[in-house]
Amino acid sequence: RQMNADRPVTVQDLAAMRDRGEPIVMVTAYDANAAGLADAAGIPVLLVGDSLGMVVLGHDTTIPVTLDDMIHHAGAVVRGTGRALVVVDLPFGSTQGGPADALHSAVRVLKETGAAAVKLEGGRRAAETVRTLVEAGIPVMGHVGLTPQSVHAFGGYRVQGRGDGAVEALEADVAALGEAGAFAIVLEAVPTVVGRSVAAASSVPVIGIGAGPDVHGQVLVWHDLLGLGEGPHPRFVKAYDDLRGRTIAALRAFASEVRDGTYPGPEHGYGA
Numbered sequence: 001r002q003m004n005a006d007r008p009v010t011v012q013d014l015a016a017m018r019d020r021g022e023p024i025v026m027v028t029a030y031d032a033n034a035a036g037l038a039d040a041a042g043i044p045v046l047l048v049g050d051s052l053g054m055v056v057l058g059h060d061t062t063i064p065v066t067l068d069d070m071i072h073h074a075g076a077v078v079r080g081t082g083r084a085l086v087v088v089d090l091p092f093g094s095t096q097g098g099p100a101d102a103l104h105s106a107v108r109v110l111k112e113t114g115a116a117a118v119k120l121e122g123g124r125r126a127a128e129t130v131r132t133l134v135e136a137g138i139p140v141m142g143h144v145g146l147t148p149q150s151v152h153a154f155g156g157y158r159v160q161g162r163g164d165g166a167v168e169a170l171e172a173d174v175a176a177l178g179e180a181g182a183f184a185i186v187l188e189a190v191p192t193v194v195g196r197s198v199a200a201a202s203s204v205p206v207i208g209i210g211a212g213p214d215v216h217g218q219v220l221v222w223h224d225l226l227g228l229g230e231g232p233h234p235r236f237v238k239a240y241d242d243l244r245g246r247t248i249a250a251l252r253a254f255a256s257e258v259r260d261g262t263y264p265g266p267e268h269g270y271g272a
């Protein structure tokens, strides 16, 4: 089935893209303005990631992000897009109580934001939860490899999938998520060779971030790909612009013109 630019992207479109070898493009978005820009660029999938906590809300990890935070931003993203499939992260604390807890959280996300799908972290350990949501009619995207909500258990943001049995464990994770009904799976921060074998073994599309090129699609965080962040970033990040530098320059120009009286000029004033 071909994607039609006039109708919203569906979870079924992602499987069709994988089947015809068309890479799936996903970016994160946290507000209506970004969603509109992504729509204009033809981005088919928007992830309201709980990276929100780090790139927008100023936290050091994703752990403090609340379900209310996610719903607030996801609603804005949905209002800002006319076409993209919007997937919303279930944040730390909104699924840990088990399938019933996760179902309650996911129902709130769909009812209060208008988004079409949720994402939750974890492989085999999350499979029962994924199955419960899918049986309730809620499309679920999985997330394995480096799962940032487990940063404390990992002892930092470390590359996953290395060492004896690690690839087999990841393959078992994606198999369990696929069997539970996940429509796609994010695979984060694993060696390229691991990304290749996990994607090849998966029954559903695997969208990589730091998983190499041999997966079914790629996702990057908005601020990373636009060069809006500062400081060190993971090896897999590619900045396609320097919006941080350009934004600071624009702000400096405004400040300078206010200080020297250049702005506002006569053309910015109202007649009597």
Ligand code: KIV
Binding pocket: 028, 047, 048, 049, 050, 051, 052, 089, 143, 186, 209, 219, 220, 221
């Ligand atoms: O929270 C997020 O933005 C994510 C992506 C990095 C996949 O989970």
